[in-house]
Amino acid sequence: MLEWLDSRLTESQRQLPPGEFWRYRVLLGATTLMMVLAGLYVLGIPTFAPEERLPQILVVGVCMAAFGAVMALTRRLPSPTLPSLLLCLGLFVGFVLGTLPVDASGAVSHAVGMLIPALSVYLLGPRRGFFFTALLMLYVGLFHQLYHSGFGQVRPVFHHPGIWLGNLVSCVSLLMSWALSWLYGTVREESQAALQQALKTLRESEGKLLSVLESTEDVVVALDREGRVVTANMMAKAVGRHLYGRDLERGAHLEWMASPGLQEMFQKALRGKRERVEMSVPAPGRPLTLDVTFNPVWEGERVVGATLFSRDITERKEAEARLAELHRGLVDVSRHAGMAEIATGVLHNVGNTLNSVNVSAHLVVERLRTSRAAGLDKAVELLRENASRLGAFLEEDPRGRQFPAYLAALSGQLAQERESVLEELRRLTESVDHIKSVVSMQQQHARFSGVMERVEVPTLLDDAMRLNAVSFERLGIQLRREYTASSSAVMVDRHKLLQILVNLLSNARHALVESQRPDKQLTLRVEEAGARLRIAVADNGVGIAPEILQRLFSQGFTTKKDGHGFGLHISALSAEELGGSLQCESEGPGTGATFILELPLA
Incomplete structure (x- = not known):
């Protein structure tokens, strides 16, 4: 039926929004049904008295003409308003002409009369629908009985009070039909507006999500429980073409899933677990290293599939390998630099x-x-x-x-x-x-380079101080030791730790010299901090500005005219290699600085 109705509409009408499209459908459907009803009515005309047959044929003819005009105008006019007016008017005229000759109880209570308020409200809106409802109520409640009483000339107007009462009830029913149709239409329009807004929001969200998925360089594939592709972004399709020479088609099984490892991850994702792995995939030219993640897709409390996220990390892995090689080179350089620092x-x-x-x-x-x-x-x-x-x-x-x-x-x-x-x-x-x-001390420490051993930090700190003792004494630097740790032994590379301490003491000496203070003070602290040993080298020298403090350990950064920006960077790297950390605290220029080296206790 709907297909037949749609075939009677133009292409532009079929492309209208759902509300307008359905109004055209109802208009054509109601007109068609009225024409069928009129045709059935024609079959019953022979049962009428001979003198009544001609008026009935006239009524049917008027209605059929109106309905035909509606069918023709609907396809030609850009708006359904005029055909709807014509349909409602035809129904009203047909109802009046069909019931006016009948002088009996219930003559105007025909079911067709109830269609007029409902149909007019839906097709024309509540105001125009009320106009037709009011006309119909005037006819049913007043004009029909006035006509048959000859306006009081043939018989008393209220000769049949039961008929008047029945007609009054019919009027109330017509009004209720209009009111219910108006209420339904209002609710429907509000619901339709809310639905359209929700659909608009959903489309916008889908558009944004699609934009995000398509703009990312990651592979994104949604899979159902059988491992079939539900959707895939452009990057996934490009990777599919690169690896297998064809696009990822919706509904096809993902060929990557042939890997036992990925199949196991997929099954775990279907059990509600998030899985991640790095894997190597053969590819033309060179193998690809992929970071693959499976996330379960939930529908309520049930997993209905999984989403596969994959990123090509081949270049990152190669960069990490180069960085590791560079780091090993830096370690060697730091060892030589530390040895040079100590030798200096x-x-x-x-x-x-x-x-x-x-x-x-x-x-x-x-x-x-x-x-x-x-x-x-x-x-x-x-x-x-x-x-x-x-x-x-x-x-x-x-x-x-x-x-x-x-x-x-x-x-x-x-x-x-x-x-x-x-x-x-x-x-x-x-x-x-x-x-x-x-x-002798330099020779002793150099012999143990690269060997992890138990070292008493206060002793090694004093050895580092002796390397600078003469210059500290000549510069008038006052030294204060605060060794409060009950356990001060660490398992480290003695030579590497000595390099760090010598570098920190050298920096403190430069800071104190630049400050030109008469009361140059250097404080060495060794204290426990949980399971770690904290070594602090504090001076009251020139201090460090906050913007410099953030870059202090960066490679190549230095504040000295003849500096190379290597010492603190290498010291920080060495501290990490020893399982510790190196940081600096300063409240700003002129307030001194404290370098804190933390190492795990032995």
Whole structure:
């Protein structure tokens, strides 16, 4: 039936919104049914009295003409309003002409009369529908009985009160039919508007979702419980063409699912679990590495399928491999850089100590060169010349009489010179011992490079301090140690940890020198922090600005004129390799800085 009705509409009418499209359908359907009803009515005309047959034929003819006009105008006019008016008018006229001759109870209560309010409200709206309903109510409730009473001339107007009452009930029924049709139409329109808004929102959401799915470089495929493709984005189709030479068709089984691993993941997803794996897929040219994820699709409490997300991570994996190789190179470079840093410290301290050795040696030489002991040669010569008369020389010769006093004075001076030379020689010996200690310590730590061992951090921290002791003392840096940890042993590469500590102490020394403060202070703390050991190197130097603090450990970043931006970056990497972390805290310029190294306790 609907197909037949649609065939009577034009193509443009069939493309109208659902509300207008259905109005055309109802208009044609009602007209067709009325024509069928009129045809059936014609079959009953012979049962009428001879004098009534012609009026009935006239009624049917008028109605059929109106209905035919409706059918013709519906296809030709751009709006259904005029055909709808003509249909309702034809029904009203046909109802009046058909019931007017009948003077009997219930003559105007025909079922066709109830169609007019309902049909007019649906096709024309509540206002125009009320117009036809009001006309029909006037006819049913007033004009029909007035006509048969001859307007009071043939018989009293209310000669049949029962008929009047029945007609009044019919009027109320007609009004109720209009009201219910109006109420239904209002609810239907509101529901239709809500439905259209929901559909619009759904279409917009679907459009956005489709846009997101199509704009992503990831493969997205929705599968039903049998592993058949429900939908796939363009990237999935492109990958399908690349791997298998054809598109992913809806309803086809995904060929990737032939892999036992993926099939197992798919089955787990159907059981409500999210699965993820990295897999290698053979492809023309080179294998692809894919990051594949299966997510269950729920419908209420039931899993109805799964969504496959896949991303090509081949380039990322290759980049990670290159990065790992670069990291290994950085580790080697850091080891050499750390060794160079320590060697620089060793040379710096040895150089400063050699300066002290040189000064002490020059002082000893100068004091020996200017020693009063040289005057003994003259005294010995006088004694040798007067050896035969030594007594008389000492008692009678003016020079001899001065000899005892001279010897006494010379003895005192020689004693002072002896003490001075011994003091310088002691300092010289200490400097040589310090050089031996520094070189020995460097050799000891270098022997254990790359070996994980149990290390007492305070001892190693003191060793790192000794590498900078001379320069710290010369610069007037006050050192304070706060070793409060009850357990301070860690399992680390001794040489690598020493590199970190030497670098932190070197940075602290530079910060203190740049601050030009008279009260330069360096604090070393070793304390427990749960299962980790916290080593803090705090100075009251120039401090660090917040914007610099964020980039402090970046490779190549430095604030020193002659810096290379390598030390702190390598120290942070080394700390991570030791299972720890390195961070810095500073409240800003002029407030000093604290570098915190945390390592797991042994």
